[in-house]
Amino acid sequence: xxxxxxxxxxxxxxxxxxxxxxxxxxxxxxxxxxxxxxxxxxxxxxxxxxxxxxxxxxxxxxxxxxxxxxxxxxxxxxxxxxxxxxxxxxxxxxxxxxxxxxxxxxxxxxxxxxxxxxxxxxxxxxxxxxxxxxxxxxxxxxxxxxxxxxxxxxxxxxxxxxxxxxxxxxxxxxxxxxxxxxxxxxxxxxxxxxxxxxxxxxxxxxxxxxxxxxxxxxxxxxxxxxxxxxxxxxxxxxxxxxxxxxxxxxxxxxxxxxxxxxxxxxxxxxxxxxxxxxxxxxxxxxxxxxxxxxxxxxxxxxxxxxxxxxxxxxxxxxxxxxxxxxxxxxxxxxxxxxxxxxxxxxxxxxxxxxxxxxxxxxxxxxxxxxxxxxxxxxxxxxxxxxxxxxxxxxxxxxxxxxxxxxxxxxxxxxxxxxxxxxxxxxxxxxxxxxxxxxxxxxxxxxxxxxxxxxxxxxxxxxxxxxxxxxxxxxxxxxxxxxxxxxxxxxxx
RNA sequence: GGCGCGGUAGCUAAGUGGUAAAGCAUCGGUCUGCAAAACCGAUAUGCGGCGGUUCGAUUCCGCCCCGCGCCUCCA
Numbered sequence: 001x002x003x004x005x006x007x008x009x010x011x012x013x014x015x016x017x018x019x020x021x022x023x024x025x026x027x028x029x030x031x032x033x034x035x036x037x038x039x040x041x042x043x044x045x046x047x048x049x050x051x052x053x054x055x056x057x058x059x060x061x062x063x064x065x066x067x068x069x070x071x072x073x074x075x076x077x078x079x080x081x082x083x084x085x086x087x088x089x090x091x092x093x094x095x096x097x098x099x100x101x102x103x104x105x106x107x108x109x110x111x112x113x114x115x116x117x118x119x120x121x122x123x124x125x126x127x128x129x130x131x132x133x134x135x136x137x138x139x140x141x142x143x144x145x146x147x148x149x150x151x152x153x154x155x156x157x158x159x160x161x162x163x164x165x166x167x168x169x170x171x172x173x174x175x176x177x178x179x180x181x182x183x184x185x186x187x188x189x190x191x192x193x194x195x196x197x198x199x200x201x202x203x204x205x206x207x208x209x210x211x212x213x214x215x216x217x218x219x220x221x222x223x224x225x226x227x228x229x230x231x232x233x234x235x236x237x238x239x240x241x242x243x244x245x246x247x248x249x250x251x252x253x254x255x256x257x258x259x260x261x262x263x264x265x266x267x268x269x270x271x272x273x274x275x276x277x278x279x280x281x282x283x284x285x286x287x288x289x290x291x292x293x294x295x296x297x298x299x300x301x302x303x304x305x306x307x308x309x310x311x312x313x314x315x316x317x318x319x320x321x322x323x324x325x326x327x328x329x330x331x332x333x334x335x336x337x338x339x340x341x342x343x344x345x346x347x348x349x350x351x352x353x354x355x356x357x358x359x360x361x362x363x364x365x366x367x368x369x370x371x372x373x374x375x376x377x378x379x380x381x382x383x384x385x386x387x388x389x390x391x392x393x394x395x396x397x398x399x400x401x402x403x404x405x406x407x408x409x410x411x412x413x414x415x416x417x418x419x420x421x422x423x424x425x426x427x428x429x430x431x432x433x434x435x436x437x438x439x440x441x442x443x444x445x446x447x448x449x450x451x452x453x454x455x456x457x458x459x460x461x462x463x464x465x466x467x468x469x470x471x472x473x474x475x476x477x478x479x480x481x482x483x484x485x486x487x488x489x490x491x492x
Numbered sequence: 493g494g495c496g497c498g499g500u501a502g503c504u505a506a507g508u509g510g511u512a513a514a515g516c517a518u519c520g521g522u523c524u525g526c527a528a529a530a531c532c533g534a535u536a537u538g539c540g541g542c543g544g545u546u547c548g549a550u551u552c553c554g555c556c557c558c559g560c561g562c563c564u565c566c567a
Contacts, residue, residue: 308516371505371514
């Protein structure tokens with residue numbers, strides 16, 4: 001079985017074939033650092049994080065590059081509004097993004113280039129484009145002449161003629177053609193600028209990614225990714241620039257993740273319907289957010305709602321409850337094969353555990369089918385619980401084997417998906433603390449009430465016990481009395 | 493208007509030319525002094541509508557309806 005990935009350029013799933021295996025270069029368009037990140041950014045980050053993790057798991061030596069766009073109109077505007085240098089705005093939001101993504105458990109890219117540190121590379125590429133007659137300068141502005149690019153529109157499926165008809169392309173007198181886009185913008189007052197052969201100015205948006213991606217990964221790049229909304233014009237223009245400058249193919253496989261939506265509308269700053277990553281992290285466990293963001297296929301739209309996050313939290317809890325029930329193996333090596341004599345109750349579980357690795361690869365090889373993997377996880381959970389419900393489910397060599405197999409499986413999922421690797425008790429504590437915080441309930445108060453109730457139960461004072469139970473219920477606390485007289489509790 | 497994606501149980505969501513994974517919710521049961529916790533079980537004769545191809549289609553083809561995305565800064 002080979003890994004197959006959907007290539008936006010060819011519009012089909014293709015066997016993944018890097019230029020120089022086992023080396024893989026992947027470039028992902030990061031964020032423009034003018035404001036806080038929202039869950040849409042988090043989705044993109046987690047999708048590509050998972051791809052990188054899986055490629056590494058499959059034995060590829062991945063170089064992962066993700067840029068920060070720190071030269072941009074919105075950053076400049078914000079800096080001028082706040083009366084701070086544009087670099088301060090950029091630094092602030094780079095730090096925020098970096099922190100949020102770390103909390104979501106994403107691996108740090110190997111290179112995180114910033115546009116402002118690569119102006120020279122961009123100028124060099126623009127000069128090449130001009131030398132090749134693909135770009136022109138007008139009064140300090142430089143534009144890419146789109147009509148010189150025969151393949152323009154190949155990625156987004158657009159035709160130059162149709163674009164030209166569209167009235168929404170802003171007319172700019174300096175441009176020879178309304179379709180042309182800026183490579184270099186002449187400096188305006190109160191804006192940062194860099195010297196260039198065309199006078200002081202700053203780069204256009206698209207050139208940074210062409211310049212930085214080829215600088216760090218060469219050409220062609222194995223995978224270039226980003227959100228679906230970047231296909232046009234950003235990625236289309238990147239292709240025109242990079243291929244125009246080099247004369248060789250820019251990217252082998254283009255990957256795009258679907259948008260995060262709210263009420264079926266795209267989450268975006270301009271619509272104002274966004275949910276900040278930092279806010280989400282305050283209200284939901286990072287692992288639950290990650291699970292949610294991988295719960296539908298990465299190319300499909302994914303609709304955000306608090307209800308969805310709550311449901312996902314319950315699902316992940318179910319996984320950890322089963323893990324907690326199983327317990328950890330105390331010691332000993334992992335026997336390669338399960339014991340010969342299997343009790344009937346253990347058979348389905350053992351069979352599933354034995355085929356798990358293969359099925360995991362099969363699912364992820366198919367264009368990263370994470371929802372399929374989640375389904376598999378819960379079939380496993382059900383079989384585990386069935387086994388644990390039996391008399392046999394506590395002892396014997398098979399129990400030890402299952403514990404070891406479960407632990408191995410969890411490590412693997414943790415490495416590839418960043419999920420299911422937590423300690424079961426830790427996870428429960430995290431969820432509890434989060435829920436208590438949301439409800440403004442104090443941990444000690446709950447413990448105290450539970451102790452009082454248990455005292456009442458011991459003296460058969462059920463009226464008081466029930467009264468306290470109702471009180472706890474009103475606080476959102478639910479619980480389960482254990483056989484040993486202690487009580488475990490949760491917060492809804 | 494152009495290009496593209498999608499419509500599968502109450503909600504979310506995989507999937508296959510031969511008869512529908514999983515999660516949440518709901519209902520039933522086990523456990524419990526009781527218990528909305530935990531566990532087990534049940535729940536789509538059906539996969540937007542109408543035709544067609546086929547021994548057989550949710551899965552392929554055509555048309556239609558609906559939703560969404562891109563065409564402008566956007567992960």
